[in-house]
Amino acid sequence: MNAMMRRVVIGTAAVSMALSMAACGKAGSDSSGGDNKTIGLLLPENKTTRYETFDRPLMEKKIKSLCADCKVDYNNASQDTETQKKQFDALITKGVKVIILDPVDATATKSWVDGAAKKGVKVVAYDRLAEGDISAYVSYDNEKIGELQGEGVIQALGDKAKDSRVVMINGSPTDPNAGLFKSGAHKVLDGKVKKIVYEQDIPDWSPDEANKKMAAAVTSLGKKGFDAVYSANDGMAGGIITALKSAGVKDVPVGGQDAELAGLQRILAGSQTFTIYKGIKPEAETTAEIAVALLNGEDIASLTPQKVDSKSKKGVPSKLYGAQIVTKDKIKDTIVKDEVYTVQQICTATFAKACKDAGLQ
Incomplete structure (x- = not known):
């Protein structure tokens, strides 16, 4: 093999390896090094017993059943808006690409959610309709x-x-x-x-x-x-x-x-x-399904048959349950x-x- 041929083979192998590594990187993390197999879960408080007893475990279990290698990064804000903002910002810093957010103060979230959306982060409003450019909303009528x-x-x-x-x-x-x-x-x-x-x-x-x-x-x-x-x-x-x-x-x-x-x-x-x-179970499980679908870049239309308007966004894809x-x-x-x-x-x-x-x- 002459020198020219050797350089072509080596060069081709290097390109091939680079493409392979890029593909691996895409599957496991984003370009900023964040782990896109992690779903953030932020709940507002623990005075109401349902959040820790039902909502959290139901969502975590459903996410795991749909995506075995997915992780849930969970935090409870203990009814403090500033604490929840720090928790939200920390998830963005870690490179998390989907966040389920049940806001302490729904009006306070607009700037956080808008900033996240600009970075390609999908936010699913859970139970309470958070302000900002959210991707989906699951609650009750x-x-x-x-x-x-x-x-x-x-x-x-x-x-x-x-x-x-x-x-x-x-x-x-x-x-x-x-x-x-x-x-x-x-x-x-x-x-x-x-x-x-x-x-x-x-x-x-x-x-x-x-x-x-x-x-x-x-x-x-x-x-x-x-x-x-x-x-x-x-x-x-x-x-x-x-x-x-x-x-x-x-x-x-x-x-x-x-x-x-x-x-x-x-x-x-x-x-x-x-x-x-x-029924908390259907609410929690539908939210988990939406989060995993968004993580995988899949369409969520079948999971969100309704449209809801917040003060800051019209026509939010939604699922509202009865009682x-x-x-x-x-x-x-x-x-x-x-x-x-x-x-x-x-x-x-x-x-x-x-x-x-x-x-x-």
């Missing part, structure tokens, strides 16, 4: 959930509804879902009850703060000054019910949302009237049937008699 909550209150009041006065304890003002729940509830309650006599938004969905506001309502209105309480979720309903008990207020319907274990037990015991059951009112007599055919909680988990010794009375054994 949250105004409809508010309507269901309002209907739950009306059903609990029965024939007395039109003469009833209602206290409303709403969710966090930084959570866009809370505003939709409130809007939906007002749509049903306004005109069907005598009056909303006291209404407060509760920062951070805090049960302690809800307890204080309910105590203030009792002081302001008197023990007989209201006939029902709308609570935006089960966690706050717990705080509200404690305040009512401390004040000696009895037989006042209290609604909630999320089908938390403690909420279900209060429903069985009779201190809480209803909750709203939202239902759950009272004592419906726990078995919803929560237990869907294996959210077992009878054993719900019916601890304290609630054994209540469970038996409700046909939960």
